Amino acid sequence: MSESEYKLRLAQNLIGRGKVSRRDFIHLGLAAGLTVAAADMLFVSVARAAPKQGGFAKLGLAHGATTDSIDPAGYPDTFTQTAFSGAMSNSLTEIDAKGSIQPDLAESFETSDNATTWVFKLRKGATFHNGKTITADDVVASMQYHMGADTKSAAKSLLESVTNIKADGPETIVFTLKSGNADFPYIMSDYHLVVMPAKDGKADWESGVRTGAFVLENFQPGVSAKLKRNPNYFKNGKPYFDEVEFIAITDLAARMAALSTGEVDYIGRADLKTLGMLKRKPNIDILEVTGYGHYTLPMNVTVAPFDNPDVRMALKWAIDREEIAQKIFLGHATVGNDNPIAPAIKFAINPEPQHKFDPEKARFHLKKAGMENLKVDLSVADAAFAGAVDAAALIRETAAQCGIDVNVVREAEDAYWDNIWLKKPWCASYWSGRATADWMFTQAYSADSSWNETFWKNPRFNELLIQARAETDEAKRSAMYAEMQQLTHDDGGAIVLVFNNFVSAKSKKLAHGEVAPNWENDGLKMAERWWVANA
Amino acid sequence: MNPVVRTVLQRLGLGLITLFIVTIIIFSAIAMLPGDFAKAMLGQSATPETVAAFQREIGIDRPPVERYFAWVGQIVQGDFGSSFASRTGYRRTVAEIIAPRLYNTMFLAVMTALIAVPLALGLGILAALYRNSWFDRVVNTVTLTTISFPEFFVAYMLAYLIISRDTFIGTEFAQSLPEWLAASINWVLNLVPKFPTLANISDQTPFWEHVWRAALPSITLTLVIVAHMMRMTRTAIINMLASPYIDMARLKGMSPMTIVLRHALPNAWAPIVTVIAFNLAYLIVGVVVVEVVFVYPGIGQLMVDAVKSRDVPVVQACALIFAATYILLNLTADIISIATNPRLLHPR
Numbered sequence: 001m002s003e004s005e006y007k008l009r010l011a012q013n014l015i016g017r018g019k020v021s022r023r024d025f026i027h028l029g030l031a032a033g034l035t036v037a038a039a040d041m042l043f044v045s046v047a048r049a050a051p052k053q054g055g056f057a058k059l060g061l062a063h064g065a066t067t068d069s070i071d072p073a074g075y076p077d078t079f080t081q082t083a084f085s086g087a088m089s090n091s092l093t094e095i096d097a098k099g100s101i102q103p104d105l106a107e108s109f110e111t112s113d114n115a116t117t118w119v120f121k122l123r124k125g126a127t128f129h130n131g132k133t134i135t136a137d138d139v140v141a142s143m144q145y146h147m148g149a150d151t152k153s154a155a156k157s158l159l160e161s162v163t164n165i166k167a168d169g170p171e172t173i174v175f176t177l178k179s180g181n182a183d184f185p186y187i188m189s190d191y192h193l194v195v196m197p198a199k200d201g202k203a204d205w206e207s208g209v210r211t212g213a214f215v216l217e218n219f220q221p222g223v224s225a226k227l228k229r230n231p232n233y234f235k236n237g238k239p240y241f242d243e244v245e246f247i248a249i250t251d252l253a254a255r256m257a258a259l260s261t262g263e264v265d266y267i268g269r270a271d272l273k274t275l276g277m278l279k280r281k282p283n284i285d286i287l288e289v290t291g292y293g294h295y296t297l298p299m300n301v302t303v304a305p306f307d308n309p310d311v312r313m314a315l316k317w318a319i320d321r322e323e324i325a326q327k328i329f330l331g332h333a334t335v336g337n338d339n340p341i342a343p344a345i346k347f348a349i350n351p352e353p354q355h356k357f358d359p360e361k362a363r364f365h366l367k368k369a370g371m372e373n374l375k376v377d378l379s380v381a382d383a384a385f386a387g388a389v390d391a392a393a394l395i396r397e398t399a400a401q402c403g404i405d406v407n408v409v410r411e412a413e414d415a416y417w418d419n420i421w422l423k424k425p426w427c428a429s430y431w432s433g434r435a436t437a438d439w440m441f442t443q444a445y446s447a448d449s450s451w452n453e454t455f456w457k458n459p460r461f462n463e464l465l466i467q468a469r470a471e472t473d474e475a476k477r478s479a480m481y482a483e484m485q486q487l488t489h490d491d492g493g494a495i496v497l498v499f500n501n502f503v504s505a506k507s508k509k510l511a512h513g514e515v516a517p518n519w520e521n522d523g524l525k526m527a528e529r530w531w532v533a534n535a
Numbered sequence: 536m537n538p539v540v541r542t543v544l545q546r547l548g549l550g551l552i553t554l555f556i557v558t559i560i561i562f563s564a565i566a567m568l569p570g571d572f573a574k575a576m577l578g579q580s581a582t583p584e585t586v587a588a589f590q591r592e593i594g595i596d597r598p599p600v601e602r603y604f605a606w607v608g609q610i611v612q613g614d615f616g617s618s619f620a621s622r623t624g625y626r627r628t629v630a631e632i633i634a635p636r637l638y639n640t641m642f643l644a645v646m647t648a649l650i651a652v653p654l655a656l657g658l659g660i661l662a663a664l665y666r667n668s669w670f671d672r673v674v675n676t677v678t679l680t681t682i683s684f685p686e687f688f689v690a691y692m693l694a695y696l697i698i699s700r701d702t703f704i705g706t707e708f709a710q711s712l713p714e715w716l717a718a719s720i721n722w723v724l725n726l727v728p729k730f731p732t733l734a735n736i737s738d739q740t741p742f743w744e745h746v747w748r749a750a751l752p753s754i755t756l757t758l759v760i761v762a763h764m765m766r767m768t769r770t771a772i773i774n775m776l777a778s779p780y781i782d783m784a785r786l787k788g789m790s791p792m793t794i795v796l797r798h799a800l801p802n803a804w805a806p807i808v809t810v811i812a813f814n815l816a817y818l819i820v821g822v823v824v825v826e827v828v829f830v831y832p833g834i835g836q837l838m839v840d841a842v843k844s845r846d847v848p849v850v851q852a853c854a855l856i857f858a859a860t861y862i863l864l865n866l867t868a869d870i871i872s873i874a875t876n877p878r879l880l881h882p883r
Contacts, residue, residue, distance in 0.1 A: 150588050223832045
C-alpha cells in the first residue's frame with residue numbers, strides 16, 4: 001500500500017467521527033489517484049456507513065412485566081436483558097458478531113493448570129457511572145452475588161463449578177474451578193454476570209450504578225426504560241446514541257403498528273405472518289439472524305417405549321422438519337438435525353445422516369424394535385414455543401404414515417414448565433441456546449444436570465464431556481465435540497426440530513454493523529453497537 | 536331518617552360484607568393457581584434451592600390460612616403489603632406499584648366518560664325525539680355495529696387507519712384504483728389526525744400529551760360503550776313519551792324538545808344512570824384488551840401481568856379495587872335514582 005493509499009484509508013476511518021472534512025478527503029483521494037467524483041462518492045458512502053455520535057433511538061421490545069427489576073439475579077426476558085444488561089452494564093467478556101469471545105470489562109484472560117485456574121485482568125481506567133474506578137473487589141462481590149445457599153439468582157448453576165474467586169491486587173481476579181473448563185470465558189459473558197460496585201463487600205445492584213454505555217435515567221417496570229449516554233464509557237467512541245428508550249410492547253400487532261407509524265425505530269420479534277406487508281414499506285429493513293435457540297421435543301429415555309433407541313430413531317425419521325419450518329415458522333427457521341449445537345457455534349458439525357421425513361426408515365427402525373405399530377402421547381402447549389401445538393398436529397400426520405399413532409395432548413399453557421416439562425415422557429421444549437457446545441451439553445444433556453430433559457445418561461458422552469471441557473488442544477477438542485454431537489444425533493432423546501431465527505425490523509434511521517447471533521437484539525448490545533444513519 | 540342516608544348506610548354495610556366474601560374468593564382462587572412466583576420468575580432456570588430461597592423470602596412457605604388472615608389484617612389497616620418483586624433492602628409496596636396504574640386507568644376512564652356519556656345521552660335524546668326517522672336508524676345501526684365488534688378488532692382497525700393514512704397511496708390496492716379515486720381516498724385519510732398508535736405514557740408525560748396519547752384507546756372505548764347507553768336513553772325516554780302526562784304537556788302546546796328535557800328525562804334517569812354506572816365500571820375494570828393493544832400502562836394490564844408472574848399481593852389488591860369499584864358505582868347509581876325520583880325520595 002502506497003503512503004497516499006494508507007492515508008486515504010486512515011482518513012476513511014476518521015470521517016465517521018467527523019474529523020475529516022469533505023474537501024480534505026477529496027484532496028487525499030486525488031493524491032491516491034482517484035478522480036474528484038470518485039473521491040466524493042467514497043466520502044459520502046463512508047460517511048453514511050461509519051458510526052457516528054448523536055441522536056435518539058426508541059426501541060420496542062417484545063417483553064416487559066411489572067415484576068421486572070434491575071436486579072441481575074433475574075433478567076427473565078428480552079426487556080431487562082437488553083436494557084439493563086446490554087445497555088447499562090458489562091460482563092467481563094462479550095461475544096462478537098462472529099460468535100467468538102472478546103474481552104469486555106476484562107482486558108485479557110488466561111488459564112493454567114488444565115483450565116482449572118482462570119486469571120482475568122481488568123481494563124485500566126474503566127469507571128462506574130459514579131466515577132469510581134472498577135476494581136477486582138467489585139468483580140468478586142458481583143460474582144458472589146450469584147453464588148451461595150441464599151442466592152435467588154438464575155445464574156447460580158453457571159457458577160456452580162467455581163470453587164474460589166479472589167482478587168489479586170486491584171486489577172486481577174483469579175477464578176479456581178472444580179474441574180477444567182476451557183470455555184470459562186464464554187460463561188463470563190453471560191448477561192446475569194454483570195459487574196456492580198461493591199458496598200461493604202456486597203454487590204450493590206439497587207443503586208443502578210454500573211459500568212455500561214448508558215446510564216439509567218427513568219425506569220417504569222413493564223412500561224419503559226430511558227437511558228442516557230455515559231460520557232466516560234471505557235470503549236473509545238462508543239456509544240453512538242445520546243439517548244435510548246426501551247419500550248415494552250408485548251402485543252404483536254401493536255409492535256408492528258408502532259414501527260409502521262414511526263413511534264419506534266426498532267421492534268424485536270416481528271410478526272412473521274405480516275412480515276411481507278412490513279417489507280413493502282420503503283423505510284423499513286427486516287433483520288434475520290439464525291440464533292442458537294432451538295425448539296425440541298425431548299423424549300424421556302428412561303420410560304417405555306422411549307427407552308428403546310430404535311423407537312427414538314423411528315420417531316426421528318417420522319417427522320417432516322422441512323414442512324414444520326415452512327408451515328409453522330413460515331420459513332424463518334433453520335431445519336434441525338437432532339443436534340442442539342447451532343451451526344454458528346464453534347465446533348458445531350452437521351451429523352450424518354441428516355434426519356428427515358422417511359417412512360421406510362421409520363418403519364425399519366420400528367420393526368427392529370419389534371413393533372408393528374406404536375402409540376405415543378405428545379404433550380404440547382404454545383407455552384413451550386409459539387407454534388408447538390400446530391407442529392404437533394403436523395407430526396401426527398406424518399407419523400401416521402409410518403405406522404406411529406401420535407396422540408397430541410394439548411396441555412395448559414399456564415405453569416407449563418412446572419407441570420409438563422421434565423414430567424411428561426414426551427413433550428415440547430425450547431432452548432435459547434448457549435454460546436459453546438460445552439455449555440449447552442452440560443446444561444441440557446449431561447447425566448447429572450437438573451435440566452437433562454431427556455434423562456439421557458450415555459456413559460461415553462458424559463466421559464467425553466468432562467475430557468473435552470478441560471482439553472486445551474483445539475484439534476482434539478474438535479474431534480471430541482464432533483463425536484458427542486454424533487452421539488446425541490444417533491442415540492439421544494431430543495428431537496431438534498428447528499433453530500429459530502431472530503426476526504426483527506427497524507427503520508432505516510438506524511444503522512449497524514454485522515449482527516451478533518448469540519442473543520436477540522444484536523447479542524443484547526444493540527444500544528451500544530448501533531447508531532443513527534445519516535441524519 | 537332520610538331515605539338517601541339510609542340507603543347509603545345500608546349499601547355500604549352490604550358492600551363491606553360483599554368485599555369480605557370477595558377476599559375469600561380471591562384468596563382461594565389464587566391459592567388454586569398452579570405454579571408460584573419463584574418458579575414463574577425463574578422459569579427454566581429454577582433449581583430447587585433457588586426456588587426455596589425465594590419462597591422463604593416472600594413467605595409463601597407458610598400455611599394458607601395463616602397467610603389469609605395476615606393479609607386481611609393488613610388490608611383492614613390500609614396496607615396492601617409488598618409485591619413479591621421486592622428484595623431485601625428494596626421494598627416495592629403494592630400501593631406504589633398500583634397507584635400510577637390506577638391513575639392512568641382513571642384518567643382514561645374519565646376522559647372516555649367525558650366523551651361517551653354526553654355523546655350517548657345526546658344521541659339517545661335526539662333518537663327518541665326523531666324516532667323511526669332516518670337519523671334514528673343511522674345512529675342505531677352505527678352504534679350497534681361498533682358494539683358488535685370485539686373491542687380488540689375496533690382497536691386494530693383504528694390503528695390500521697392511522698397506518699394507512701401515510702401508506703395507503705403506496706399500496707398495490709391503491710395503484711389498482713383509478714388515480715382520482717386513490718387520490719381522494721388518500722385525501723380523506725389525511726383528514727384523520729395522526730393519533731399515536733402507541734399510548735405509552737409515563738409519570739413525566741405532560742397533561743395534554745397524555746390526552747393526545749390516550750386518544751385512540753379513548754375513541755375505541757367510546758365506540759364500544761356508546762351504543763348501550765344511547766339505546767337505554769332512547770328506550771327510557773320513548774317509554775315516558777307514551778305516558779298520559781306527556782300527552783297533557785303536548786296538548787298544552789309545549790315544544791317536543793322541552794317535553795323530552797323537562798318532563799320525560801327526569802323520570803327516565805333511573806334506568807339510564809344504572810346503565811351509565813355499569814359502563815363506567817367496565818371502563819375501569821374491563822379495558823385490559825384495549826390497554827394491551829395500545830400499550831397503555833393501566834391497571835388491567837398490571838393485573839394480567841401479575842397473574843402471569845404470580846405476584847399474588849398485586850393480584851389480590853387489583854381484584855379488591857375492582858370489586859370496590861363495582862360496589863361504589865352501583866351505590867352511586869342507586870343514590871342518583873332515588874334523588875331524582877320524588878316517589879322514592881318521599882315514600883309514604
